[in-house]
Amino acid sequence: MAEQKGEGKADQKADLRAPETIILKDKQAKILVSLRTKDQEWYISSLAKATGTTYVHACHFLTMCNGLGVTTSERHGKIKVIKLTEKGAQVAELIANLYGLLEPQPQKQEKKE
Secondary structure (H helix, E strand, O other): OHHHHHHHHHHHHHHHOOHHHHHOOHHHHHHHHHOOOOOOOEEHHHHHHHHOOOHHHHHHHHHHHHHHOOEEEEEEOOEEEEEEOHHHHHHHHHHHHHHHHHOOOOOOOOOOO
């Protein structure tokens, strides 16, 4: 019985690393959509602040994104500048489009004559 519990936890951890389980969560999606903004340089701390998450959470997520080829980072002294790769830009665009489709649409009022 104890072995089954341990195996279940291992399976859960494996599932958490699957792309579909890390990208389509609210804060992770917000990080990727934020990175689409090219008028500023994004650092882990600025992404965390802009998306309402912690530095550690953003750092962990971005490390996984680097591994998936979605983001890249460049060191500028002590600071890492985070950017989307071409693949990441496509993923972020799809997420933004999905959010756009899910936004409530205003009700059209019918004209009464």
